[in-house]
Amino acid sequence: MKLDQELGIVEAQLRRTGFRWTNQRSLIVRTALGSHEHFTAEELLELCRRSDPKVSRATVYRTLAVLEQAGFVEGLDTGDGGRRFEHVLGHEHHDHMVCRLCASIFEFRDDELERRQEAAAKKLGFRIERHSLRIHGLCRDCQRAGKDR
DSSP: OOHHHHHHHHHHHHHHTTOOOOHHHHHHHHHHHHOOSOBOHHHHHHHHHHHOTTOOHHHHHHHHHHHHHHTSEEEEEOSSSOEEEEEOTTSOOOEEEEETTTOOEEEEOOHHHHHHHHHHHHHTTOOOOOOOOEEEEOOHHHHHTTTTO
């Protein structure tokens, strides 16, 4: 899906739920959807301020919360009190491994794991609407560097 298509979907949803579609909000959404990295709210603010120095921190945080609630971005607790986001609209589901020392994030997909989750849900009569798996530990580089000692 192209960025303009994603932006149109988000704009329509936000307008339907009563949010004004301002220039700042449009810039924030375009920047978030245009990123293919995991970003913090502060990093998003910095990126937006490169285009418009008047972008409000509060508007970035509010917009991210709305995008997350609507399922357009997903928040990821990194285990160090921080939170990173990624846009998920138009992207295949995947899970994450997070290094507790350097906070690197590794994306992965395991079809067998997905099948087992579905089987467990079916056994319990549970319908999965969405899920996220976060595995916290040490990445290869931190292990090699002996940073955990």
